[in-house]
Each structure stands twice: as structure tokens, then as C-alpha cells.
Amino acid sequence: MTITPNSAVPPGTLMSDEAYGALRAAAALWVGASVLITNSLGKVLIQHVDYRDTCLLPGGAVDKGESPAHAAARELVEELGIDAPIDRGLAVDWVSADTVDTPAVMRFPGEILHVFDGGTWDDERIAEIRLPPHEITGIEFTEPARLPDLLSPADARRALSALRARINATGTVLLENGRPIAPGVLDRLAVLRTVRPHHHLPWHQGPAPRELTVTQVWAWLFAPDGRVLILLDPGTGSAVLPGGKPEEQDRGDPVSTLRREADEEAAARLTSPLLLGHVTDLPGRRAYLRYAAALTGLAPARPDPATGHTYARILATPEQAMDLFDWGPPAAGQLAAVHRARRQLGIPVAAPQPVTELTGDIGFGPGRI
Known part of the structure; x- marks a missing residue:
């Protein structure tokens, strides 16, 4: 029996290494990393920056040849002066190109953003924070429900999804544009979207x-x-x-x-x-x-x-x-x-x-x- 090539076979099975590499490079995305940090009251650390009018979680772009976890730890040192282990993921978010308002000349291709768990920082650790001379103009710990007022809509969705994943002990959750692809009950009811009643009573x-x-x-x-x-x-x-x-x-x-x-x-x-x-x-x-x-x-x-x-x-x-x-x-x-x-x-x-x-x-x- 003679077997002939099937024209319906995906082109990847017939490609040279050079052609396959070019195809994958054409589909490349940016990669970023951020860190979710809370204080003992469950408030989230956010940064005020000098290059945009909304706040951010600590983090930034992953450099060439760098792992996302290493990038997150590096950004903590550069932005907050804190050397802390980063060894637990909370969320991986696929950010599509058509959901981000960027200048055309930037040619934003979409991004994979990793959110890592920075843990709960006590007063002693918070007192060790040292901001750089530029870029980061200030920090604050904010009630989770205020994140949509202070971050961009996509950043707030991502941060809240990561925070719910941390509370829920689900391991790393997969997001698309900040929304879980398999939402649980905390996501479905948007827990933490309203300010928690403040009851610091004896x-x-x-x-x-x-x-x-x-x-x-x-x-x-x-x-x-x-x-x-x-x-x-x-x-x-x-x-x-x-x-x-x-x-x-x-x-x-x-x-x-x-x-x-x-x-x-x-x-x-x-x-x-x-x-x-x-x-x-x-x-x-x-x-x-x-x-x-x-x-x-x-x-x-x-x-x-x-x-x-x-x-x-x-x-x-x-x-x-x-x-x-x-x-x-x-x-x-x-x-x-x-x-x-x-x-x-x-x-x-x-x-x-x-x-x-x-x-x-x-x-x-x-x-x-």
C-alpha cells in the first residue's frame, strides 16, 4: 500500500526548523510579572507611579532570558528595596491585544502576566520599604474593594482574582483578561467587591x-x-x-x-x-x-x-x-x-x-x- 501526503495535515508537521521557528516568533507575546502583597488587615499593597494616572501592583516586564519568578523578585528589590523569596504563583493571565489601549507604534501583541504571592507583610517588613528616586512616587495598603477605583479595570480584575485564589487555596488560577476561565463561588459572587465592614472591636x-x-x-x-x-x-x-x-x-x-x-x-x-x-x-x-x-x-x-x-x-x-x-x-x-x-x-x-x-x-x- 502506498501512503501519500494528506493536504489536510497541519503545515507545522511539514515545516523546516527555520520556518517553524519563524512561525512561533510571529506569535510571540510580551511577558510580565507582578506580586500581590497584603498587610495583617488584608489590605493590598499598591504603588503610585509617575508615568500613568492609575496605580499598579509591584512588578514589571520580564527581561530576555529571565524567568517570571526571578523577574518578580528583581522588581521587588528595584521598586521597594525588599529582597523576598517568590516561590508561589497565584494567577496567570492571558491579556489579549484588543483589550489594552496602547499606542499603535507600540505594536502591543498581547501579554502573559504572572501574579505571584508576596505574602502578608508585618509592620517591621513594611518599615523596611525603600522607594527608588524615580518611577515609584508612593505606596499604600488599600481595601480590596477600592482596587477598581485605583487600578485600571483589567489590573483590578486580575488583582482581585489573584486575591480570591489566595484565599481559596486553589493554587495558580488561569485568567483571560483578568477573569478566571473556571470561576469558583468566590469569583461568581465577586467576593471582596464591596468594602468589608470595619469591626475592630475589643x-x-x-x-x-x-x-x-x-x-x-x-x-x-x-x-x-x-x-x-x-x-x-x-x-x-x-x-x-x-x-x-x-x-x-x-x-x-x-x-x-x-x-x-x-x-x-x-x-x-x-x-x-x-x-x-x-x-x-x-x-x-x-x-x-x-x-x-x-x-x-x-x-x-x-x-x-x-x-x-x-x-x-x-x-x-x-x-x-x-x-x-x-x-x-x-x-x-x-x-x-x-x-x-x-x-x-x-x-x-x-x-x-x-x-x-x-x-x-x-x-x-x-x-x-
């Missing part, structure tokens, strides 16, 4: 003093794997713990408030709650109680009577939950109390993992989530 263990008015009861509700139930508002993307305000029908019993609110907001069933402690408002007149309990099940989600919203329900580690809140330094004491209660309930430490969205009717018996 934490106290134990019951609230009698002279304080209890105006809120929330709970850390544990699944068997050590993760907790978090509610996401579909309208704002804001995250809250299950719970709410006491009502007359609760007859002054905070546990009754908690059970009613957990059912109304999350259709959640729970074991007997353990009191963790309380936070107080700054005038010191009101108390907000915090409990912990084990989840026994969830019915299908339904609209909350108080808001009319049907919350998205996710399981997240307690640490992931804290990344979604702005509770300030006092949150460390509350988190420690959460883990003490977890041990008392006989629940293991949750392994780092992506959040899980919960839908339908779910039981939490042995062998379940």
Missing part, C-alpha cells in the same frame, strides 16, 4: 456583663472536617457568620436567637452551642455574642425573612473566614477561642483547601463532609 472571653445590651448573636458552626459555615450575600459578595439580632419571640435567650437566625438565614441545624465570648462596641454599651457549635445538617436554602436574600453557603477554614472579614487585631483572640471550642467539640483541624459551596439538603453525620 474581644472578651466569657459571658457579657449584665449591664450590656446584647444586640447580636453569631456562631462558628463546624462541619465534621473542621471547616465552618460562612454565608455570602449574593447582592454584595459580603461574608458573614450565621446569626443575627434578638427578637421578642426569643424571650431574652441568645441561644434561641441563634437557632432561629441560623434556620432563617442558612436553614442550618446545630448541636448545643458553646459560648466563646463577646465583642463590645466602643462606647461599651452593647455586646455581640459569639458561640460555636457542630452542624448536624442543612435544608435547602431559602430567602432570609429579614433581608429577602438567599445566601450562598460555603464551608471555609476559620482562617479563610478571617480573610473575608475586617475584624482587626482583636480577631486573633476570637480565632484562638474558636479553635479551643473546636477541640472541645472533638472536631479536627481543617486542612487547607478550596471553599465548598453547599446546596440542597445536606446531612453532617459520620462519613459526610
Whole structure:
């Protein structure tokens, strides 16, 4: 049998090395690298620069023969005077040529942008920042929801997608023009698109003093794997713990408030709650109680009577939950109390993992989530 060439075979299979190299070079893209850095409050480091009217994450172009990770580390030294290891990717973004407004003479071919995790910097590391004499005119740490006001639209989308990937512990996510090609629940609801409520309130263990008015009861509700139930508002993307305000029908019993609110907001069933402690408002007149309990099940989600919203329900580690809140330094004491209660309930430490969205009717018996 004689085999003849098929004219439908892609030309690459018949090309010389020279022709194939020329073809690939004609499709070349730019490559860039940036670094996502946060402070202890979850705010993102951005740079003000002298060559554009929008801010940027630290980073820049990848030089010839340089790896993206090496470029990111080099840019940190050049722009912030900080020598830090760069060894974890958050996102790789394909930026198409037709989505960027560049001068025609620049002949922008499109770009692959790598976003690396610079970690959380404490006050000591931040104090070590030294800006160069030109290009970088200043830095600030900003609330994630303000990124669209300070960065270009594409840069803000990319930064928020990378931040959600970091919180979600998904590994490196793939983006197209700043948008995940496989969006998860945090992306779908655009979590962090609205400013997180600022609740840097003092934490106290134990019951609230009698002279304080209890105006809120929330709970850390544990699944068997050590993760907790978090509610996401579909309208704002804001995250809250299950719970709410006491009502007359609760007859002054905070546990009754908690059970009613957990059912109304999350259709959640729970074991007997353990009191963790309380936070107080700054005038010191009101108390907000915090409990912990084990989840026994969830019915299908339904609209909350108080808001009319049907919350998205996710399981997240307690640490992931804290990344979604702005509770300030006092949150460390509350988190420690959460883990003490977890041990008392006989629940293991949750392994780092992506959040899980919960839908339908779910039981939490042995062998379940």
C-alpha cells in the first residue's frame, strides 16, 4: 500500500526548523510579572507611579532570558528595596491585544502576566520599604474593594482574582483578561467587591456583663472536617457568620436567637452551642455574642425573612473566614477561642483547601463532609 501526503495535515508537521521557528516568533507575546502583597488587615499593597494616572501592583516586564519568578523578585528589590523569596504563583493571565489601549507604534501583541504571592507583610517588613528616586512616587495598603477605583479595570480584575485564589487555596488560577476561565463561588459572587465592614472591636472571653445590651448573636458552626459555615450575600459578595439580632419571640435567650437566625438565614441545624465570648462596641454599651457549635445538617436554602436574600453557603477554614472579614487585631483572640471550642467539640483541624459551596439538603453525620 502506498501512503501519500494528506493536504489536510497541519503545515507545522511539514515545516523546516527555520520556518517553524519563524512561525512561533510571529506569535510571540510580551511577558510580565507582578506580586500581590497584603498587610495583617488584608489590605493590598499598591504603588503610585509617575508615568500613568492609575496605580499598579509591584512588578514589571520580564527581561530576555529571565524567568517570571526571578523577574518578580528583581522588581521587588528595584521598586521597594525588599529582597523576598517568590516561590508561589497565584494567577496567570492571558491579556489579549484588543483589550489594552496602547499606542499603535507600540505594536502591543498581547501579554502573559504572572501574579505571584508576596505574602502578608508585618509592620517591621513594611518599615523596611525603600522607594527608588524615580518611577515609584508612593505606596499604600488599600481595601480590596477600592482596587477598581485605583487600578485600571483589567489590573483590578486580575488583582482581585489573584486575591480570591489566595484565599481559596486553589493554587495558580488561569485568567483571560483578568477573569478566571473556571470561576469558583468566590469569583461568581465577586467576593471582596464591596468594602468589608470595619469591626475592630475589643474581644472578651466569657459571658457579657449584665449591664450590656446584647444586640447580636453569631456562631462558628463546624462541619465534621473542621471547616465552618460562612454565608455570602449574593447582592454584595459580603461574608458573614450565621446569626443575627434578638427578637421578642426569643424571650431574652441568645441561644434561641441563634437557632432561629441560623434556620432563617442558612436553614442550618446545630448541636448545643458553646459560648466563646463577646465583642463590645466602643462606647461599651452593647455586646455581640459569639458561640460555636457542630452542624448536624442543612435544608435547602431559602430567602432570609429579614433581608429577602438567599445566601450562598460555603464551608471555609476559620482562617479563610478571617480573610473575608475586617475584624482587626482583636480577631486573633476570637480565632484562638474558636479553635479551643473546636477541640472541645472533638472536631479536627481543617486542612487547607478550596471553599465548598453547599446546596440542597445536606446531612453532617459520620462519613459526610
